[in-house]
Amino acid sequence: MDYIAQGFGEAIRLLAGFDSEVYRIIALSLLVSTSATVVASLIFVPLGVYLGIKPFRGKRIFSRTVYTFMSIPSVIVGLVVALLLARRGPFGYLRLLYTPAAMIIAQTILVIPLILGLTYNLSKNRGTPLEKVSRTLGGNRLDSVILIIRELKIDILVNVATAFSRAISEVGAVMIVGGNIKGQTRVMTTAISMMNSMGDYPMAIALGIILLVVSFGIHSLIYSYSQEEE
Secondary structure (H helix, E strand, O other): OOHHHHHHHHHHOOOOOOOHHHHHHHHHHHHHHHHHHHHOOOOOHHHHHHHOOOOOOOHHHHHHHHHHHOOOOHHHHHHHHHHHHOOOOOOOOHOOOOOOOHHHHHHHHHHHHHHHHHHHHHHHHHHHHHHHHHHOOOOOHHHHHHHHHHHHHHHHHHHHHHHHHHHHOOOHHHHHHHHOOOOOOOHHHHHHHHHHHOOOOHHHHHHHHHHHHHHHHHHHHHHHHHHHOO
């Protein structure tokens, strides 16, 4: 058990000493996951709200399909993106494989079903009364979407935070499309996996602590914001 205590001690030293490799890994992890979550949210939060309040044929099939893709394995997403971006793939000429851009693409695809599904379900269950208010005031469908987003912003933020948590904690997709290259595409989850297999527990523990702190910090901010809004 001594190596665990030593690992925690060394982890604190690495963090307090601003170890350049640790903070480079942290910065890239935040960049990739934040970019993916923001891109997916800007497009699919409004779309989810719109589809939730709009009646259309095949809505039940659509719901089942989206809910199924919400739990898609990250390695499948990574494999598909890797095949598309490979040298002989349809987008190989872009030379994005094993770059942060490929990792952002993979994580964006990974969180899209989650953001779309959660927002769609929220809008379907709680958006109808708000749409009626908007229609009564003479608003169109776009006005209804804007009103629902404003009124349900706390719940939507929680959904976005959930998507971010999945993005920053996944390892399969970014390992496949990023390659875990030191100084270029190594993020916290891939580094933890590698360091653990190498027996470098201090670095693995340090990055694990940061993952917990980031997740706790984001959800704490949302909780504080929701309390202020009440």
